[in-house]
Amino acid sequence: MSHIEPPRPERGQTGAERGPNLTSIEREVTDARTMPQKLLAAANPKNYFGMVKHYPAGTKQFLWLCLGILYPFWLLGVLVAWPVIIVLKAVGWVLFQIWWFCTGWFWKRLGGEKPSKERRAEIDQERAAKLADSNAQQYE
Amino acid sequence: MTVAPDRPLLPTESVTATLTLDEALDDVTDARIEIGYLNTFKYEWARNSTTDLVGPTSAGGRSDATEWVGAGDSPIVFAGGTLAAGTHTATVRLPSWSPGTSDPAVAWQARLRVERKGRTPEAEASFTVVVPAPDPLPTESRLVQGERAMANSIHFDIVTDSLAYRAGDVVRGTISVTPTEPVSKSATADVRFYRPQVSHPLEKPPSPVIEWFSRPHVTVAKDLMLAQGVTTEIPFELTLPADASPTVEAVHNSIQWWVMATITYAGLTGAIERARREIFVHNA
Numbered sequence: 001m002s003h004i005e006p007p008r009p010e011r012g013q014t015g016a017e018r019g020p021n022l023t024s025i026e027r028e029v030t031d032a033r034t035m036p037q038k039l040l041a042a043a044n045p046k047n048y049f050g051m052v053k054h055y056p057a058g059t060k061q062f063l064w065l066c067l068g069i070l071y072p073f074w075l076l077g078v079l080v081a082w083p084v085i086i087v088l089k090a091v092g093w094v095l096f097q098i099w100w101f102c103t104g105w106f107w108k109r110l111g112g113e114k115p116s117k118e119r120r121a122e123i124d125q126e127r128a129a130k131l132a133d134s135n136a137q138q139y140e
Numbered sequence: 141m142t143v144a145p146d147r148p149l150l151p152t153e154s155v156t157a158t159l160t161l162d163e164a165l166d167d168v169t170d171a172r173i174e175i176g177y178l179n180t181f182k183y184e185w186a187r188n189s190t191t192d193l194v195g196p197t198s199a200g201g202r203s204d205a206t207e208w209v210g211a212g213d214s215p216i217v218f219a220g221g222t223l224a225a226g227t228h229t230a231t232v233r234l235p236s237w238s239p240g241t242s243d244p245a246v247a248w249q250a251r252l253r254v255e256r257k258g259r260t261p262e263a264e265a266s267f268t269v270v271v272p273a274p275d276p277l278p279t280e281s282r283l284v285q286g287e288r289a290m291a292n293s294i295h296f297d298i299v300t301d302s303l304a305y306r307a308g309d310v311v312r313g314t315i316s317v318t319p320t321e322p323v324s325k326s327a328t329a330d331v332r333f334y335r336p337q338v339s340h341p342l343e344k345p346p347s348p349v350i351e352w353f354s355r356p357h358v359t360v361a362k363d364l365m366l367a368q369g370v371t372t373e374i375p376f377e378l379t380l381p382a383d384a385s386p387t388v389e390a391v392h393n394s395i396q397w398w399v400m401a402t403i404t405y406a407g408l409t410g411a412i413e414r415a416r417r418e419i420f421v422h423n424a
Contacts, residue, residue, distance in 0.1 A: 006212050008237040009391050012342040021189040054188045054345070055199070 023050065035085060043078045045071070141263040143250050148268040150424060151238040156231045157250040159216070159263055165223040170255040173230035174213040177239065177269075178247045180206045181393035182337065187345035202347045209391050211235050213253070223254070239388040240271030240423065242395050245337065246388055270424035271386035278303045278420060284398075285415035293321040294366075296415035298401055304420040308382035311419065315360070315401045318371045325405040327364045331376045332357035334400040334416055335385070341392045353400070354381070366403075376401075380421060387421045397421045 029041040041047055048071060052063040067074075110123075144156045157173045165171075186199040214230040216223070232250070239246050252263040281303050286292045300313035315329060333354035339347040360376045378399065388395050398416040405411050 005233065005235040005237075006210070008235070009209055010342075011389060011391050011394075012340040012346070014338060014340045015187070015189065015346045015348065017340070018189065018346070055186045059186070 021054075023053075026050065035089075036082075039078055039082055039085075043075055048074060141250065141252060141265040143265045143267045146267075148241075148270045148424070149234060150270060150272055151234050151240075152236050154231050154233045155250060155267060156229055157265060159228045159230075159252055161223060161225050161228065161261075164225045165254065165256060165261065166221060167257040168218060168221055168223045168254060170253075171216040171218060171223050171228075172213045172253045173216060173232060174210055174251045174253050175232045175234065176208055176210040176212075176249065176251070177241075177390070178206050178249060179209050179390045179392045180204060180244050180247070181341055181390075182339050182347040182350055183341050183344035184347045185345075187347075189345075205341070205344060205392075207341075207392055211238055234269060238269050239390045240386050241268045242271070242385040242388040242390075245385070245393050245395050246390050271388065271422040272424045273306070273422045274304055274420055281418040281420075283415065283417050288414075291411035291413045293411065294319050294403055294413045294415075296401060296413075298399055298415060298417035300399060300417060300419060302419075304422060305380055307380050307384040307386065307421055307423045309380050311378045311380060311399060313376055313399065313417075315374045315376060316371050317366060317374070317401075317403055319366045319368050322368050323366045323405075325407055325410055327361075327366055327406065327410075328359060328404045329361040329364060329374050329376075330357045330359050330402045330404065331378055332400050332402075333378060333380070334398040336396050336398070338394045338396060339392070340394065344392075354378075357402075364403075384421055384423070386423045387419075 023046075025041075025044065025046050029038065029047060032038050032041055049064055049067055052060055052067065055063060141157060141159050144158065149155065155175055157175075159173065181204070182202050183205050184198045185201060185203055188199065212232050212235060214232045216228045216230050218224065218228075238248075241248055246269075248267050248269050250265050250267065252261065254260045283296070283298060285296045295318040297316040298313060299316070300311055305311055315331070317329070335352040335354075337350040337352070339350070358376065358378055361374045364372065364374075366372055380397075384397070385395055387397055396418060397420070398418050400414060400416040403413040405413075
């Protein structure tokens, strides 16, 4: 005998089955490569207010209020961050150039690998001779 | 409100609920007896699954939630919009898909549902649904190993004499271990039950798996010298608790049972290797 029974209710999904929950605009931020793109995305109100989107109703609205009060200062911070990042990047570039120059300098003189004992003794001798030479020149 | 028969019920059996009203209710448009279960599950209060680099983060931790899942109803016969004082009965059949009572996930109830103008009275009665042995018996189950990156030097196989057990039964089987790397330390083999509570809510953010291990674990071999490429077979025996919450899949969470085998190498720096085989636990 067959019975009419209510259909089995659908079960929900686990965290792994749901996967990461990214909005299209957040996807744009993660894909952004250049610095101005990232800063513009940080200033975008959708992203800024979206940072609390996973909080439950009520709490989220309260956090939106707080974030709304802070938004002008956040924009100011983004504006200040722009030149600061440019300066930091420039300093980093200069440090890299110095380091890269030193690397090449040592590479050229040391033959690209750790010198053998004989070669090290040779280098030491050359250096001592050079030093003695310059000393002799100084006292002339 | 009372429920008959007053014994654990099987899915597809019928429940007769008897309701006793002290005074008549008027302006009633609909009156029903509804059966269903209270599904208690863990969820994460504020789960942020935006980041896919470090995995989901949570600002608020986990909480318990209880949701009602309806499984059928039956109307109470009344006339003239008035539900008379006295006793009313209604019989509802448990659907074949009914998940059994399983603490803490599933608790069955019969409830009165009245639609009327004004205050609606509340009445409920609890009953128990048992999980019968699966028919047909399962022939395959999941074997999970190599979940850890740092302790993944043994290939396991766990074979049990059956894949479905009644609560209180003895689970007998064999663990086969084959190290894939050279072994220099002696090892201890342990078995225990692993009962995860998997959260998969419909609306709320899911929590990570809530783990439970049977205690104390059973040590099945001591001072075991394993060798690379050599398979060692270790028989084991584990007794399921008589009041074990059976395997169920409810709407918002599931309860699963696994036999977990661990190989612990001696010493402070000895790795703990583990693998698990899923079993089905029923109580009827």
